[in-house]
Amino acid sequence: MEVLRLPLSASHKGKLISAGYTSIASLSSLSPSHLAIELKISETDALEILKSVSDGIGLPSTSSSVTIVNGAQSAWDMLQEEETLVHITTSCADLDNILGGGISCKEVTEIGGVPGIGKTQLGIQLAVNVQIPYHYGGVGGKAIYVDTEGSFMVERALQIAEACGDDMAEYSRLYHKGPQACEVKMMQAKDFLENIFYFRVCSYTEQIALTNYLDKFITEHKDVKVVIIDSITFHFRQDFDDMALRTRVLGGIALNLMKLARKYGVAVVVLNQVTNKYSDGSFHLALALGDSWSHASTNRIILHWNGDERHAYIDKSPSLRSASAPYSVTSKGIRNLTSNKKRIKHM
Amino acid sequence: MTPENLLLRPAYRQFCTLGCPILDALLGGGIPCNSITELVAESGCGKTQLALQLLFTAQLPRRLKGLAGSSLYLYSEFPFPYRRFDQLVESFRSSHPILFACCRDPRDYVFTRDCQTADDLLDVLLMLESRLKNAKETKLNIKLIVIDSIAALFRSEFENNAGDLKRRSSLFFKISSVLKSHAKRFGIAVVVTNQVVDLIDVNEGASGVRIGNLEGLYTSGRRVCPALGLSWANCINSRLFLSRQEVIDGEENELQNDNYSGFMNRRKRRELHVVFAPHLPYSSCEFVIRKDGVFGVDR
Numbered sequence: 001m002e003v004l005r006l007p008l009s010a011s012h013k014g015k016l017i018s019a020g021y022t023s024i025a026s027l028s029s030l031s032p033s034h035l036a037i038e039l040k041i042s043e044t045d046a047l048e049i050l051k052s053v054s055d056g057i058g059l060p061s062t063s064s065s066v067t068i069v070n071g072a073q074s075a076w077d078m079l080q081e082e083e084t085l086v087h088i089t090t091s092c093a094d095l096d097n098i099l100g101g102g103i104s105c106k107e108v109t110e111i112g113g114v115p116g117i118g119k120t121q122l123g124i125q126l127a128v129n130v131q132i133p134y135h136y137g138g139v140g141g142k143a144i145y146v147d148t149e150g151s152f153m154v155e156r157a158l159q160i161a162e163a164c165g166d167d168m169a170e171y172s173r174l175y176h177k178g179p180q181a182c183e184v185k186m187m188q189a190k191d192f193l194e195n196i197f198y199f200r201v202c203s204y205t206e207q208i209a210l211t212n213y214l215d216k217f218i219t220e221h222k223d224v225k226v227v228i229i230d231s232i233t234f235h236f237r238q239d240f241d242d243m244a245l246r247t248r249v250l251g252g253i254a255l256n257l258m259k260l261a262r263k264y265g266v267a268v269v270v271l272n273q274v275t276n277k278y279s280d281g282s283f284h285l286a287l288a289l290g291d292s293w294s295h296a297s298t299n300r301i302i303l304h305w306n307g308d309e310r311h312a313y314i315d316k317s318p319s320l321r322s323a324s325a326p327y328s329v330t331s332k333g334i335r336n337l338t339s340n341k342k343r344i345k346h347m
Numbered sequence: 348m349t350p351e352n353l354l355l356r357p358a359y360r361q362f363c364t365l366g367c368p369i370l371d372a373l374l375g376g377g378i379p380c381n382s383i384t385e386l387v388a389e390s391g392c393g394k395t396q397l398a399l400q401l402l403f404t405a406q407l408p409r410r411l412k413g414l415a416g417s418s419l420y421l422y423s424e425f426p427f428p429y430r431r432f433d434q435l436v437e438s439f440r441s442s443h444p445i446l447f448a449c450c451r452d453p454r455d456y457v458f459t460r461d462c463q464t465a466d467d468l469l470d471v472l473l474m475l476e477s478r479l480k481n482a483k484e485t486k487l488n489i490k491l492i493v494i495d496s497i498a499a500l501f502r503s504e505f506e507n508n509a510g511d512l513k514r515r516s517s518l519f520f521k522i523s524s525v526l527k528s529h530a531k532r533f534g535i536a537v538v539v540t541n542q543v544v545d546l547i548d549v550n551e552g553a554s555g556v557r558i559g560n561l562e563g564l565y566t567s568g569r570r571v572c573p574a575l576g577l578s579w580a581n582c583i584n585s586r587l588f589l590s591r592q593e594v595i596d597g598e599e600n601e602l603q604n605d606n607y608s609g610f611m612n613r614r615k616r617r618e619l620h621v622v623f624a625p626h627l628p629y630s631s632c633e634f635v636i637r638k639d640g641v642f643g644v645d646r
Contacts, residue, residue, distance in 0.1 A: 115580040116559035116623025144350070150382055150527045151584050153626035154353055154360060155375070190354060197350035202528040213348055237578070238520035273581045278509075285556060285577075305557040331628060 003027075006052050015039045016049070027053045086139050088130050088226055088267055090122065091164070092334045094325040095312055099301075102129075105139070105225060105267045108257050108296065110232075112272040112287040113303030118310060118329045119271045120151045122303075123228045125334045126269055127196050128161050130226040131187065136168050141225025141266075142195040144214065148207060148234045152198065161192035163332035197221070204235035208249065211256045218264050227260065231271040233288045247292050254296030261298075270297060309337060363491060363536045364412035365397070366404040369643025373619065373632045374587075377404075377412060380490070380536045383526055383582070384624075385497075387541040387573040388589035389566050393617060393636050394540040395424075397589070398493045399432060400640045401538060402457045403439045405491035407446070414536065416490025417456035421471060423499040427459060438639035458489070465500045465518050472525045479533050491536050492526070498542035498574040516578040523582035539583065543571035559586060559622035560629035566590040585624035592616045619643075 002024045003016050019038050021027050027035075027050065036046035073081075087102035096102045103109050103126060113119050127145050132138025145152060165187050197217075201207045218224050232253070240246040261268045277286035287294065287302070294300070300316035306326070313324040326337040362376035371377050378384050378401065388394045402420055407413025436454055440447045447453055462468040475489075482488050501518075505511040526537050543566065557563075558580050563570050566589075573580070573588075580586070594616045620631040633644040 114556060114558050114577070115583075116586070120625050149584065150531060151625040153379070156626045157353065193353040196353055198353050199348065199350055200531060202531060203524070210348060217348075234520070234581070235524065237581075238517055238524055274577065276577055308562060329628075 006049075008049060008052060012039075012041070012045065012049055015041065024053055086225075088126055088139055089132070089137075090327075090334055091125055091129055092325075092327040093336050095327050095334070098312070098314060098320065098323040098325045099299075100320055103226070103267050103269060104299075106261050106265050107298040108254075108261050108268040108270060109299040109301065110270045110272055110287070110297035111301045111303065112274055114274050114285070114305070117303040117305065118327075118334065119303060120149075120230055121156075121329050122334055123230045123269065123271055124152065124157050124160055126226055126267075127228055128157065128164050128192050128333070130267075131192055131195050132164070132168065133187070136171060139225045140223075142197065142221060142223045144197045144199070144217070144224055144227045146199045146201055146207075146210060146227070146229045148201045148229070149231055150200065151230065152200075154193070157193060157196065158189050159331060160333040161189040164192065165189055197224070201235070204239070204249075207235055208253065211253050214260055215256070215263075218260065218266065222264070224264070224266055226267045226269060227257070228269045229257075229271060231273055233271075233273045236289060237273075243290075247290065250289060250293055250296070254293070257296070258298075361409075361414060361534060361536070362412065363401060363414045364404050364407065366400055366640060367634075367642045369632060369645050370619065370634065370641070371412070373621070373630055373643065375627055378491075378536045378538055379585070379626070380414070380534050381530045382584040383523065383530065383537045383539060384585045384587065385539045385541050385573075385583045386587050386589060387543060387564075387622070389543045389571060389591070392566065392589040392591045393634070393641055394589060395428060395495055396431070396636050397641050398495050398538060398540055399428065399435055401491060401493060403435060403453055405536070406453055406456050407443070411443075414490035416488045417458065418491035418493065419475075419489050420457060420459045421462050421468065421492070421494045422459065423462045423468070423494075424496055425461070427461070434638065435640060442639070458487070462494075462500065464504060465515075465522070468494070468500055469518065469522055469525065472522065472529070475529065479529060479535075482533075489533070489535060491538070492529070494537075494539045496540040496542060497522075497579075498540075501575055502542070516576075519575070519579045519582050541579075542574045544574050546570045546572050561588070561620060561622060564588050564590065564620075564622070565592075567592065585627070586622040587624075588620040588622045590618045590620065592618070 003013060003022055006013070006024075008016075016022075016027075016039065030050065032043050032046040032050055035041075035050065036043040039046065086105050087096075087100065088105070089096055089102040090099070111119055111122060123145070127143035130139050130141045130143050133140045168187065199210055201210055214227065218227075232250075236246060236250060257268045257270065260266060273288045274285050275288040276283045287300070294316070297316070298318065299314070299320070302313045302315045304311055304313060309326045310328060311324050311326050314320050314322050328335055328337045361380040362371075362374075363378045363380070364371050365374070365377055386394045386397060398420070402418040405414045405416060405418045408415045436452075439453055460471055462471060478487050479489060501515060505515045526539075529535055530537050543564070546563075556577065558573075558577070564572060573586070592615070593613055595613055617634050617636070618631050619634055621627045621629055633646065635642055635644055
């Protein structure tokens with residue numbers, strides 16, 4: 001028993017063992033308060049135990065700093081981590097450009113816009129693109145698609161998946177320029193569909209339950225790299241007379257989603273509707289669910305019409321400059337706008 | 348909770364034919380099940396015509412691209428168009444003589460109910476659930492629900508103040524949610540018709556917000572926008588727009604027959620546009636309304 005080797009008092013050792021903590025690993029991810037309750041000791045004692053445990057492990061030398069609180073990171077570590085952060089391409093180069101490579105994993109990204117602007121299209125595109133294998137520059141993961149509105153059309157997903165498969169075939173043909181290109185195992189449209197876990201949610205109760213369940217689901221399916229919720233809004237715009245309750249429930253969901261994003265390194269993409277907001281004597285468009293919800297997402301992208309072009313605008317992001325880029329929705333999915341005008345506009 | 352297997356789904360995705368191959372092709376097979384499709388147009392464009400036609404085509408067997416079920420027609424614009432309905436019954440019977448030989452009357456498979464208010468509609472939809480659940484016993488194998496029109500219910504009852512508007516949009520979402528859950532559970536296609544309002548000043552207010560593929564919707568030379576605003580637009584899956592434009596034909600004829608110079612052959616040109624749909628790109632086609640129904644025009 002590893003615990004016996006720790007420099008602790010005999011009574012603490014006894015308590016640890018009787019509570020079932022025999023290995024150092026079992027203690028390494030505990031919080032002091034949790035341990036204190038379980039061993040019925042004071043929190044200072046619990047902290048003392050945990051300290052000696054972390055000293056005992058002699059912390060792996062990857063991080064130069066000493067971890068004071070479990071889970072804490074130095075900004076330097078975070079920077080390094082961010083450099084390895086993967087992005088899911090949107091298939092539109094201009095959009096990827098302003099997003100710094102695509103939708104980033106480990107973050108919650110909210111995408112809003114008027115009906116028919118292409119929110120669902122972008123959602124389906126991401127569910128397909130997350131599956132692009134590593135050697136094609138993708139993430140090689142699976143997708144969870146939570147459909148609250150019933151707008152997900154398999155025919156459309158199939159169409160986008162086929163186009164994505166074709167693009168990959170084209171790429172490998174250009175890249176290898178030889179007969180061995182044929183040897184690369186191609187992904188069929190069918191495979192793409194098989195890797196999308198589709199949940200149809202019919203009420204807000206189901207939606208809350210599903211958000212809570214996703215944690216477990218992702219532990220069982222570790223290769224899930226994107227969670228798309230299309231849309232977060234629909235069920236929360238009915239039956240809620242008590243707006244304070246709605247805010248609390250949505251706050252809970254937001255927390256859960258953020259936790260998922262961090263814990264499993266998945267990209268969480270939340271689609272939102274727009275609504276008319278009345279302020280200063282005039283109406284203007286704003287994303288639905290109110291001001292408190294706007295804190296729920298790390299990045300916020302607004303899709304809007306600009307004349308006859310569809311544009312995406314980064315409304316909020318801690319790391320990206322606000323910029324706008326045009327995109328188009330084609331039969332193949334989301335693509336660049338084909339025109340010669342200067343496309344990216346920085347603000 | 349378990350995820351659905353998408354590979355199994357295409358087999359279940361059903362479309363209800365509109366009874367015309369050209370219109371079906373435009374809509375990728377017809378009106379999709381498990382989804383709400385809105386028909387929006389000014390009065391006299393053919394919303395009700397198309398809706399009535401669907402009541403019959405839904406009864407067609409699967410091999411004729413129907414839904415092999417009966418249909419429910421909830422109407423709020425009075426009176427029920429009996430004469431046109433009977434006319435369509437006759438033409439429908441004569442075009443499918445074997446299916447409806449003698450004993451089977453297509454009228455037996457169309458259920459109707461009037462709705463006076465929005466709450467009334469919600470009640471009807473809520474009560475429908477238990478009947479749909481026991482479809483075998485109640486012989487209510489409904490595969491198509493038509494609401495004609497949703498706008499009529501909401502345009503009179505509600506005042507233009509904050510409280511009423513909030514109540515109104517809450518009702519939109521409730522109705523839409525019930526419809527969607529029925530559509531999902533029982534594989535029903537839902538069609539809702541909506542009216543239009545004129546756009547007076549494009550720059551004022553939020554009603555000029557562009558929704559969907561078209562910069563603006565024009566009918567009879569006026570710029571219009573669908574009634575019930577932005578929040579209702581969030582409640583539907585697809586929106587189709589029927590437009591009507593008066594065009595002058597026969598300028599070539601004029602040159603040929605000098606006798607008729609000055610005579611202009613005015614006719615109404617009707618078009619169907621896809622405003623937005625998750626599975627369709629923008630497209631449009633001309634259609635005509637004939638005695639025996641609504642048909643697309645191939646050009």
